[in-house]
Amino acid sequence: MIKTRIIPCLLLKDGRCVKGINFSNYRDVGHPITNAKIYDAQGADELIFLDIAASTEKRKILIDIVEKTADECFMPLTVGGGIRSLEDIGNLLRAGADKISVNTIALEDPKFISESSRKYGKQCIVVSIDYKLNDKKELEVFTHGGTKPAGKSPFDWAIEAANLGAGEILLTNIDKEGTRGGYDIGAIRKISDSVNIPIIASGGAGSLEDLKRGVEEGHASAVSLASILHFTDQNVIKARNYLSTHGIDVRTDA
Amino acid sequence: MLAVIDYKMGNIRSVAKAFELLGADVIITSKAGDIEKAERLVLPGVGAFSDGMRNLKELNLINILNKEIVNNKKPFLGICLGMQLLAKESEEFGRHEGLGWVDAEIKGFKFENNKLKVPHVGWNNINIKKPNDLFGGIKNSAEFYFVHSYYMFCKEEIITADCDYGIRFAAAIRQDNIFATQFHPEKSQTTGLKLLNNFLNWKGL
Numbered sequence: 001m002i003k004t005r006i007i008p009c010l011l012l013k014d015g016r017c018v019k020g021i022n023f024s025n026y027r028d029v030g031h032p033i034t035n036a037k038i039y040d041a042q043g044a045d046e047l048i049f050l051d052i053a054a055s056t057e058k059r060k061i062l063i064d065i066v067e068k069t070a071d072e073c074f075m076p077l078t079v080g081g082g083i084r085s086l087e088d089i090g091n092l093l094r095a096g097a098d099k100i101s102v103n104t105i106a107l108e109d110p111k112f113i114s115e116s117s118r119k120y121g122k123q124c125i126v127v128s129i130d131y132k133l134n135d136k137k138e139l140e141v142f143t144h145g146g147t148k149p150a151g152k153s154p155f156d157w158a159i160e161a162a163n164l165g166a167g168e169i170l171l172t173n174i175d176k177e178g179t180r181g182g183y184d185i186g187a188i189r190k191i192s193d194s195v196n197i198p199i200i201a202s203g204g205a206g207s208l209e210d211l212k213r214g215v216e217e218g219h220a221s222a223v224s225l226a227s228i229l230h231f232t233d234q235n236v237i238k239a240r241n242y243l244s245t246h247g248i249d250v251r252t253d254a
Numbered sequence: 255m256l257a258v259i260d261y262k263m264g265n266i267r268s269v270a271k272a273f274e275l276l277g278a279d280v281i282i283t284s285k286a287g288d289i290e291k292a293e294r295l296v297l298p299g300v301g302a303f304s305d306g307m308r309n310l311k312e313l314n315l316i317n318i319l320n321k322e323i324v325n326n327k328k329p330f331l332g333i334c335l336g337m338q339l340l341a342k343e344s345e346e347f348g349r350h351e352g353l354g355w356v357d358a359e360i361k362g363f364k365f366e367n368n369k370l371k372v373p374h375v376g377w378n379n380i381n382i383k384k385p386n387d388l389f390g391g392i393k394n395s396a397e398f399y400f401v402h403s404y405y406m407f408c409k410e411e412i413i414t415a416d417c418d419y420g421i422r423f424a425a426a427i428r429q430d431n432i433f434a435t436q437f438h439p440e441k442s443q444t445t446g447l448k449l450l451n452n453f454l455n456w457k458g459l
Contacts, residue, residue, distance in 0.1 A: 001378065001379075001418060001419070002370075002374065002375075002376050002377070002378045002400075002419060003376055003377040003378065003397065004376075005375075005376045005377070040443065043443065045376065045377055045399075046376075067267070070265075070267060070268050070271065071267075071271045074268065074271075074272050074275075074440055074441060074442070074443055074446060074447060075399075075441055075443055076399055076401065076438070076441045093264050093265050093300075094265070094266075094267060095267065096265055096267045096268050096271075097265065098264075098265055098268075098300070098401065098438075098441060099401070118302065118347070119301070119302070119305070120264065120300070120301050120302075121264075121300050121301045121302055121335075121403070122373055122403050123300070123373040123375060123401045123402055123403055124264070124300060124301070167373050167375070167403075168373075168375060195368075196365075196368040196371055196372060197371055197372065197373070198371045198373075198375055198376075221371060221375070221376070222376070251377050251397050252397070253393075253396060253397045253445060254397075254443070
């Protein structure tokens with residue numbers, strides 16, 4: 001049967017990997033291709049690149065990183081950050097990406113999900129949802145690095161995105177992101193149980209047990225890891241062994 | 255020379271790079287002359303079935319592919335959409351005619367009560383039913399990377415490996431010189447590279 005996926009997530013800024021806490025205070029965590037090759041060697045199931053400083057002018061840097069990674073790592077790559085058009089998607093796919101993560105454009109123009117899904121296949125379009133508690137203490141979707149409220153609940157938006165043709169959802173709780181305090185299990189589970197597309201749990205993994213909870217209690221199809229890989233002595237191999245020991249079906253050949 | 259057919263459908267770069275890494279002389283092309291010269295042909299691709307067929311038609315590739323693959327029997331590898339296009343027809347976004355080289359149709363995964371998520375994304379075990387040179391050095395239950403919402407429904411005889419996702423579906427098929435995989439060998443790390451290397455040494459017989 002299908003395996004639970006362990007997916008390192010690399011945030012990119014001006015050609016370097018960075019990592020912060022709650023979408024701010026970023027620090028440098030190395031070179032993207034070096035990091036990608038390490039995760040590939042450790043048998044990561046996929047890799048996510050998110051360009052947090054993407055703009056049209058800087059698009060070439062991202063494409064270059066994707067090309068160089070895809071030329072050396074024969075593993076699935078999801079790429080996102082600043083996607084504005086179908087052409088952006090086509091360019092990244094040609095560079096070697098397999099799936100494209102869309103965020104702001106999908107909120108501004110939800111039919112972009114159906115158009116891109118129709119053109120490149122549903123399996124290609126990953127809708128990235130960043131959310132946190134707003135002033136009213138309700139969970140709300142935010143864009144622009146967590147600064148701009150989108151006026152939607154992550155629960156409603158996930159269902160809408162799935163209905164529009166998203167192939168997967170990358171679900172990130174901004175309040176948890178970078179804290180290593182564990183995933184937002186409640187929201188992951190609620191969304192995972194309400195849509196029929198895979199959910200990638202993201203934001204907060206700090207221990208191997210957090211990964212297990214994301215899958216067992218959150219019902220996530222995949223777990224995204226960042227700080228735990230950058231700032232602790234855990235790695236993809238240990239994560240896989242831990243999950244396997246605890247009865248979660250992960251890859252054994254890797 | 256190995257030709258990777260470029261028909262503007264998805265990530266073809268990874269396939270070409272994987273074969274280059276394995277030492278092959280690779281060309282990415284949509285020219286009839288190159289396809290005639292090549293000794294082996296690869297049709298990769300992701301995206302919608304109807305777009306794939308339309309692009310093959312618009313690029314005038316159908317006749318030359320028929321000639322080199324069906325008539326001249328050059329070793330051929332289809333990957334993902336490149337496997338599905340071999341079928342007679344697909345039900346993806348309405349009824350669409352395929353290349354029809356293989357007596358098969360393309361159906362979508364449908365599960366009651368959201369029992370399983372669609373698309374089928376991730377690593378899954380294949381079950382090799384008919385060992386052949388292409389699976390040389392690959393263990394029977396090897397794990398490969400899949401990412402698709404549709405699958406090939408065909409006769410048992412041509413299924414060389416199947417995969418379990420709620421139903422058992424064709425993970426790999428072979429008919430004479432035609433070999434095709436629903437999974438992505440070019441994204442399946444070491445195991446995938448092994449299969450691609452086997453293809454480079456395969457005579458298609």
